[in-house]
Amino acid sequence: MLPNDLKPETFRSYPPEAKSLVIENLAVLRELPLSFESGLLREVIEFDYKFPAERRALERELQNLSHLAPGEKTRWMQGFSTISLSPKLEHFDWVNSPAQFTEQLSAHLWTTHQLDAFRLAANTYGDQLRAAVPVEVPAVPRLGITVIGEGVQSYSGPLFRKLRPYGAHFSNVLPDDGLPTLLATVVSRAKQHNAPYAHWYIDGGEAAGHDPSLAFVSYAALESVRVALLGKIHTETQKPGMGPEMLRTLMAQLRPTDLGMKEAGSQVLDRFQLKLLTEGSGTQIFSTSFTQWAAREALRRAEPLTLLVRFAPRQRQKPMDELLSPQAVQSELDPLGSLIDADMGAYYNWLNQQRLPGAENAAFLAWFEGHNEAVVIGPTVPHATESANPINMKQLLSWIV
Amino acid sequence: MQPWDEIAHAIGRTRREFLRDAAGVTLGSTLLRSPFARAAASPKKKKVVVITFGGGARDQETFAPEGQENVPNMLRELIPRATFFTQVINRGILGHYVATASLATGAYETINNFAALPPENPTVFEYYRKELKRPSSDTWVVAPSNGFNHIGESSSRSFGPGLGARVILPKHLLTAAISNRHADYAHLLRDNYETPYFTPELSGSDFELEQLEQLLKLSVDDFKMHARTLSSPDELSAYITKQLMRQVAPSLLCITMHDIDIAHAGTYSLYVEGIRRTDRLCAEMWKTIESDPEYAGKTTLLILPDFGRDADNDAGGNGFQHHRTGDALSRTTWLIAMGPGIREGVVYDRAVDALDLVPTIGSMMAFTASLSKGKPITEIV
Numbered sequence: 001m002l003p004n005d006l007k008p009e010t011f012r013s014y015p016p017e018a019k020s021l022v023i024e025n026l027a028v029l030r031e032l033p034l035s036f037e038s039g040l041l042r043e044v045i046e047f048d049y050k051f052p053a054e055r056r057a058l059e060r061e062l063q064n065l066s067h068l069a070p071g072e073k074t075r076w077m078q079g080f081s082t083i084s085l086s087p088k089l090e091h092f093d094w095v096n097s098p099a100q101f102t103e104q105l106s107a108h109l110w111t112t113h114q115l116d117a118f119r120l121a122a123n124t125y126g127d128q129l130r131a132a133v134p135v136e137v138p139a140v141p142r143l144g145i146t147v148i149g150e151g152v153q154s155y156s157g158p159l160f161r162k163l164r165p166y167g168a169h170f171s172n173v174l175p176d177d178g179l180p181t182l183l184a185t186v187v188s189r190a191k192q193h194n195a196p197y198a199h200w201y202i203d204g205g206e207a208a209g210h211d212p213s214l215a216f217v218s219y220a221a222l223e224s225v226r227v228a229l230l231g232k233i234h235t236e237t238q239k240p241g242m243g244p245e246m247l248r249t250l251m252a253q254l255r256p257t258d259l260g261m262k263e264a265g266s267q268v269l270d271r272f273q274l275k276l277l278t279e280g281s282g283t284q285i286f287s288t289s290f291t292q293w294a295a296r297e298a299l300r301r302a303e304p305l306t307l308l309v310r311f312a313p314r315q316r317q318k319p320m321d322e323l324l325s326p327q328a329v330q331s332e333l334d335p336l337g338s339l340i341d342a343d344m345g346a347y348y349n350w351l352n353q354q355r356l357p358g359a360e361n362a363a364f365l366a367w368f369e370g371h372n373e374a375v376v377i378g379p380t381v382p383h384a385t386e387s388a389n390p391i392n393m394k395q396l397l398s399w400i401v
Numbered sequence: 402m403q404p405w406d407e408i409a410h411a412i413g414r415t416r417r418e419f420l421r422d423a424a425g426v427t428l429g430s431t432l433l434r435s436p437f438a439r440a441a442a443s444p445k446k447k448k449v450v451v452i453t454f455g456g457g458a459r460d461q462e463t464f465a466p467e468g469q470e471n472v473p474n475m476l477r478e479l480i481p482r483a484t485f486f487t488q489v490i491n492r493g494i495l496g497h498y499v500a501t502a503s504l505a506t507g508a509y510e511t512i513n514n515f516a517a518l519p520p521e522n523p524t525v526f527e528y529y530r531k532e533l534k535r536p537s538s539d540t541w542v543v544a545p546s547n548g549f550n551h552i553g554e555s556s557s558r559s560f561g562p563g564l565g566a567r568v569i570l571p572k573h574l575l576t577a578a579i580s581n582r583h584a585d586y587a588h589l590l591r592d593n594y595e596t597p598y599f600t601p602e603l604s605g606s607d608f609e610l611e612q613l614e615q616l617l618k619l620s621v622d623d624f625k626m627h628a629r630t631l632s633s634p635d636e637l638s639a640y641i642t643k644q645l646m647r648q649v650a651p652s653l654l655c656i657t658m659h660d661i662d663i664a665h666a667g668t669y670s671l672y673v674e675g676i677r678r679t680d681r682l683c684a685e686m687w688k689t690i691e692s693d694p695e696y697a698g699k700t701t702l703l704i705l706p707d708f709g710r711d712a713d714n715d716a717g718g719n720g721f722q723h724h725r726t727g728d729a730l731s732r733t734t735w736l737i738a739m740g741p742g743i744r745e746g747v748v749y750d751r752a753v754d755a756l757d758l759v760p761t762i763g764s765m766m767a768f769t770a771s772l773s774k775g776k777p778i779t780e781i782v
Contacts, residue, residue, distance in 0.1 A: 282722075286666055
């Protein structure tokens with residue numbers, strides 16, 4: 001099937017809101033090249049489970065495509081139109097399985113040396129879209145906070161080396177009440193600028209506190225889900241003929257309730273957490289990988305106004321099959337290795353925050369939990385500066401909030 | 402110059418400038434060399450050892466200023482005695498098996514990265530053995546994963562069966578030796594970080610144990626006892642390689658390292674730990690070459706990563722974790738070449754293609770890689 005064969009009934013298995021969205025935009029969907037359309041449908045099919053920011057972005061994108069004049073549309077799609085697809089891909093059920101299709105498309109692009117052309121087409125399209133569709137300016141400057149090093153008694157190596165050039169490094173932070181102060185700041189912002197999924201707290205271990213005004217994700221709270229997932233993977237991989245692609249397809253079809261998540265949970269947040277575990281790499285076994293990936297995905301998808309991320313120690317490295325076993329016993333922790341992971345994770349959190357609209361006004365704070373070291377970045381903070389003066393967490397926050 | 406080439410060029414330039422400061426190297430383009438001098442320096446019965454610094458390491462964790470702490474051995478011991486190429490570009494598929502196969506054939510392979518298939522183009526081992534009429538014992542591959550068991554011999558009709566390298570899979574060897582999984586050795590059997598749920602199973606252990614005892618002159622008990630002292634699969638590979646060099650002394654030997662690929666699990670500390678270990682093992686390998694009379698004074702060592710990893714600033718990836726975006730950083734790596742006849746402490750900034758490895762080895766060992774798509778790297782042949 002090709003895009004110009006699309007009919008309303010083609011989308012009968014789509015969730016209700018996604019179905020309405022495609023039917024509303026069917027005319028334009030019929031005109032798009034398949035190499036582009038599959039990526040778009042990959043987003044559309046998840047519409048019912050998307051965060052508000054994603055839904056608005058997708059609606060604006062479709063609206064923009066629908067309003068392009070025929071010549072403009074051809075120009076926008078030029079790069080994608082030159083991508084040649086195999087008959088096998090064209091016959092694939094890309095309408096109902098767009099995620100699996102894009103994986104096969106990716107393999108096809110690598111094999112046929114068209115990846116660079118596709119990257120160029122995607123980047124050009126992204127630039128045009130950003131220029132044509134005004135970005136959503138955040139209601140208040142974003143604030144990102146990353147706390148690293150839980151459980152580390154002492155560490156003499158340099159931290160925040162990648163962040164320091166962009167802000168001020170403090171080496172005499174008074175750690176008392178540090179975490180409660182940060183949490184209170186996040187909750188206060190959530191109450192002042194209340195909006196669904198606008199304020200987040202992600203913890204790589206046990207939560208330090210919880211307020212219903214925050215979207216909350218924690219590695220520890222998902223333990224039973226992780227064990228259930230590893231059990232399912234273990235069962236599936238024992239079946240003859242099972243390979244990586246088939247396993248990914250099965251993972252993509254899982255629903256939160258398949259892994260024991262309660263019906264009563266938030267459908268959007270539960271799906272988000274499920275995807276962290278089924279699509280993330282290492283998220284099932286290492287809490288630092290989970291935390292970094294959860295923060296990345298929360299920033300990319302929900303575009304939060306406030307994000308507090310706290311890394312916790314991950315388990316020590318063991319052979320993969322032992323780590324992936326659903327019967328794995330709780331193993332020894334690696335606090336120092338986790339600190340190094342989290343230091344890089346803090347940098348990635350800042351990078352990902354800076355990809356969002358309003359980056360020029362956004363603020364960021366990273367702190368070595370329970371210790372004296374922190375870095376703050378914000379529009380009024382001078383770059384690459386150092387301070388050894390005593391400062392408590394409230395004073396530190398006052399630099400950027 | 403295309404924007405992508407500009408980025409790759411900038412990556413290379415940064416490496417060169419850093420190396421000039423750190424290791425006191427000279428820019429190669431300022432040097433001229435007489436071909437007669439090179440011929441005089443080329444000993445007969447040359448041997449070549451290739452190490453792929455795998456799987457996938459970025460500039461910023463290796464030769465960029467902030468990465469220097471991770472490669473102290475290469476920086477202080479190898480670079481001053483080597484010719485260093487700052488830009489080796491891999492334009493092929495960035496999967497470890499298929500990229501290693503491309504390095505081995507000098508043609509960009511398009512085989513499925515996760516299937517146990519031989520390369521489609523003739524390998525460097527087949528060119529070498531066919532043209533110079535060398536026995537199979539003269540070419541070996543030490544490979545990290547069961548998925549690499551076909552890397553030594555292609556499916557090419559004009560080469561292929563019976564002309565390839567012998568492949569040794571240290572993990573498979575260890576599995577055969579211990580007969581059952583044993584907790585003491587489990588850390589040495591980690592396999593395939595990209596699809597960790599699927600480790601290709603190889604059948605048969607008799608041949609493996611025969612290799613161990615007859616070729617490597619190792620008793621099962623000695624092997625098991627030594628394996629207990631090692632900390633990672635790449636250390637196991639290095640141990641087996643040294644044993645192979647001592648007992649068999651192949652002329653063309655390729656070792657594929659893989660510990661670094663733990664990066665796919667998203668743990669930066671383990672990724673960096675893998676780089677540091679590989680750095681140490683590469684220096685150890687050079688010491689082994691220099692101290693073994695079968696290799697000393699007549700061996701060229703070539704070290705290069707199979708490819709890089711995604712850049713931090715590419716929103717399509719997740720930084721060091723994967724090599725999926727195909728961006729400049731994930732495609733641009735480096736090459737260390739050292740041995741008799743190769744200039745010491747010299748850096749070349751020009752772009753070299755990953756495919757150039759096979760014809761370069763061909764020029765060094767006097768055979769023609771007729772179907773390779775690369776060109777000999779003239780500065781080191």
